Amino acid sequence: MxxxxxxxxxxxxxxxxxxxxxxxxxxxxxxxxxxxxxxxVAPTDAQQGEVYRVIFIHVPAAWxxxxxxxxxxxxxxxxxxxxxxLSAMMARAIAPTGAMxxxxxxxxxxxxxxxxxxTYWAWDARMVSELVLFFLYVGFIALANAFEDPRRxxxxxxxxxxxxxxxxxxxxxxVQWWNTLHQGSSVxxxxxxxHIAMLQGMLLMAFASWMYAIGATLTRVRxxxxxxxxxxxxxxxx
Amino acid sequence: MTHEFYLWMSYGVSxxxxxxxxxxxxxxxxxxxxxxxxxRDLEAQD
Numbered sequence: 001m002x003x004x005x006x007x008x009x010x011x012x013x014x015x016x017x018x019x020x021x022x023x024x025x026x027x028x029x030x031x032x033x034x035x036x037x038x039x040x041v042a043p044t045d046a047q048q049g050e051v052y053r054v055i056f057i058h059v060p061a062a063w064x065x066x067x068x069x070x071x072x073x074x075x076x077x078x079x080x081x082x083x084x085x086l087s088a089m090m091a092r093a094i095a096p097t098g099a100m101x102x103x104x105x106x107x108x109x110x111x112x113x114x115x116x117x118x119t120y121w122a123w124d125a126r127m128v129s130e131l132v133l134f135f136l137y138v139g140f141i142a143l144a145n146a147f148e149d150p151r152r153x154x155x156x157x158x159x160x161x162x163x164x165x166x167x168x169x170x171x172x173x174x175v176q177w178w179n180t181l182h183q184g185s186s187v188x189x190x191x192x193x194x195h196i197a198m199l200q201g202m203l204l205m206a207f208a209s210w211m212y213a214i215g216a217t218l219t220r221v222r223x224x225x226x227x228x229x230x231x232x233x234x235x236x237x238x
Numbered sequence: 239m240t241h242e243f244y245l246w247m248s249y250g251v252s253x254x255x256x257x258x259x260x261x262x263x264x265x266x267x268x269x270x271x272x273x274x275x276x277x278r279d280l281e282a283q284d
Contacts, residue, residue: 112244220263236281
C-alpha cells in the first residue's frame with residue numbers, strides 16, 4: 001500500500017469523507033453499550049456509592065486528552081520536519097477535539113472530587129498538569145489562527161505542540177512523583193483492581209471516545225482542506 | 239447535594255459539550271463550502 005497516496009489533500013478529502021460516518025456510527029454503538037454497562041450492569045461501589053459512575057466519562061476523557069495531544073504533536077513534528085501540508089491540517093483538526101476531552105476530564109473530575117474529596121478543585125499535581133494541557137490546546141488553536149499566512153501559523157503552533165509534549169509524562173506520572181489528592185491508576189498494563197463490569201464499561205466508553213475523536217477529526221480536516229485549497233482546481237470541480 | 243446532582247452535572251455537561259462540537263463541525267463545513275462557492279463565482283466572473 002502506498003501511504004504517500006493518502007498524503008495528498010485531494011485524496012485524503014475523499015477518503016476521510018467515506019470513513020467519518022462509520023466512525024461516528026461505531027462511536028454511537030459503543031457509547032450505548034458502555035452506558036448500559038456503566039449505568040445498569042456495573043455494581044454500586046462499596047466506598048463511594050453511585051457517584052463513582054462519573055468514572056465512565058472521566059477516565060476515557062482524560063485518556064483521550066493525553067492521547068490526542070500526542071497524536072497532534074506527532075503530526076506537528078511531521079509538518080515541521082517534512083513540510084507536509086496534510087500533517088499541519090491534521091494537527092489543526094485534532095486540537096479542538098483534544099481541548100473538548102480535556103475540558104470534559106477537568107469538569108467531570110471536579111464533580112467527582114466534590115463528593116469524594118470535599119472540594120471541586122485543589123492545586124494538585126495531576127489536576128494542574130491537566131489544566132496546563134487544556135491551556136496548551138487553547139494556545140495551539142490561538143497561535144495557529146493568529147497569522148494571516150496559515151503556513152506561518154502552522155509552524156508556530158507546531159513548535160508549541162512539540163514543546164508541550166513534555167507535559168504528558170508529567171500528567172501520567174504526577175500521582176507517583178508527588179503526594180497528590182488524586183488516586184493512582186486503577187488500570188495498568190499489568191492488570192486492573194476494578195470489578196470486571198466496571199472495567200468493561202470504562203473500556204467500552206474509552207473505545208467510543210476514540211471512535212468519536214477519529215470521526216470528528218476526519219470531519220474537521222475536510223473543512224480545513226476546503227478552506228486551504230479552495231482556490232485549487234480539484235476543489236472547484238467538486 | 240445528592241449523588242444524582244454530581245452525576246447529572248457530569249453526564250449532562252459532557253453531552254452538551256459533545257453536541258456543541260458536532261454543531262460546530264456542521265457550521266464549519268457549511269462555511270467552508272460557502273467559501274468554495276464564492277471562489278467558483280469569482281472564477282465565473284473572470
